[in-house]
Amino acid sequence: MKILVVEDEERVAHFIQKGLKEEGHAVDVSYDGEDGEFLGEINEYDLIILDLMLPKKNGITVCRELRERGISTPVLMLTARDSVEDKVRGLDAGADDYLPKPFAFEELLARVRALLRRQSESKSPILKVADLELDPISRRASRAGKNIRLTTKEYALLEYLMRNPGKVLSRTLIGEHVWDMNFDPESNVIDVYVSHLRNKVDKGFDPPLIHTLRGQGYILTDDAPPG
Ligand code: CA
Numbered sequence: 050m051k052i053l054v055v056e057d058e059e060r061v062a063h064f065i066q067k068g069l070k071e072e073g074h075a076v077d078v079s080y081d082g083e084d085g086e087f088l089g090e091i092n093e094y095d096l097i098i099l100d101l102m103l104p105k106k107n108g109i110t111v112c113r114e115l116r117e118r119g120i121s122t123p124v125l126m127l128t129a130r131d132s133v134e135d136k137v138r139g140l141d142a143g144a145d146d147y148l149p150k151p152f153a154f155e156e157l158l159a160r161v162r163a164l165l166r167r168q169s170e171s172k173s174p175i176l177k178v179a180d181l182e183l184d185p186i187s188r189r190a191s192r193a194g195k196n197i198r199l200t201t202k203e204y205a206l207l208e209y210l211m212r213n214p215g216k217v218l219s220r221t222l223i224g225e226h227v228w229d230m231n232f233d234p235e236s237n238v239i240d241v242y243v244s245h246l247r248n249k250v251d252k253g254f255d256p257p258l259i260h261t262l263r264g265q266g267y268i269l270t271d272d273a274p275p276g
Contacts, residue, residue: 050095050165051075055085055111056127057103061150065098068154069161082106089115089122091225096164098157099144100127101135109142116143118222119213123164127152176211179271181250181258183211190250197249202227206242207250210259210269217275219266243267 052074056062059080066076077092079085082103089097089111097115101108112124126139126147139147145167146160176183180193188204190197199207205227210218220239224232227239243259251257260274261267268274 051077051093052161053077053079053085053088053092053094053097055079055082055089055097055103055108056100057081058100061100064154065157068158072158080104082108082111086111086114089120090118094122095168096161097122097124098127098161099124101139102129109138112139112144113142119216123168125157125160125164176208178211178214178258178269179256180254181211183208192250192254199246199249202242203246203249206239207246210246210267213269215268215270215272217262217265217268223266239267 052069054062054065054069054076056065056078057080062078062080066078069076077088077094079088083105085097085099085103086106099108099112103111108126112126115122115124123145124143126135126144128135128139128147128149132149136147145164148157148160174184176185181190182192183190185208188199190199190204190207206223209223209226223239232238243261247257247259251259256271258269258271259267260270262274
């Protein structure tokens with residue numbers, strides 16, 4: 050599993066990183082809130098361990114902003130003390146669990162295991178919007194039971210749209226998630242791929258699922274698109 054640790058105390062960060070690596074996880078470390086939030090947005094982690102008190106941006110704000118951007122990666126919040134207020138603020142901001150410092154590594158590990166298990170159980174194997182289905186394991190798509198052949202990039206784009214049904218996705222967001230952080234949102238690559246996808250997913254089917262919102266981006270929904 051891929052885990053991000055956001056913790057400004059280097060000693061603690063390295064202790065967590067080392068321990069999780071020994072458990073076989075891939076671990077990135079960030080030492081402040083801004084950088085941590087940036088990494089959490091551009092990379093797909095299975096879990097984020099987030100300290101509450103951080104330079105530049107605190108853990109509560111980082112967590113809330115990640116959630117506002119539709120990132121549902123489980124967050125384990127590290128609080129400096131066993132304060133009910135910190136716990137409530139953390140959970141309100143979208144954290145999944147919290148652990149007061151200082152903690153024994155075994156306890157951290159137990160929380161990490163529980164969150165990763167919950168995460169893999171909650172990931173529904175088949176993504177569905179109306180009669181459009183996508184199986185992330187076999188990477189197959191179908192509409193109304195008919196197979197749809199997709200290129201790797203078309204698949205990635207459709208999976209991203211289907212993991213965010215009913216949400217307006219800007220070109221910038223799509224670029225960052227489906228291409229990479231250096232993607233130029235001014236280029237028309239996304240529009241070209243969306244048009245390919247439409248030909249495969251919507252052409253000859255009803256209702257259309259992929260909608261363009263002028264100046265805003267794209268939305269995948271079987272409802273009438275907003276605006
Ligand atoms: Ca701290």
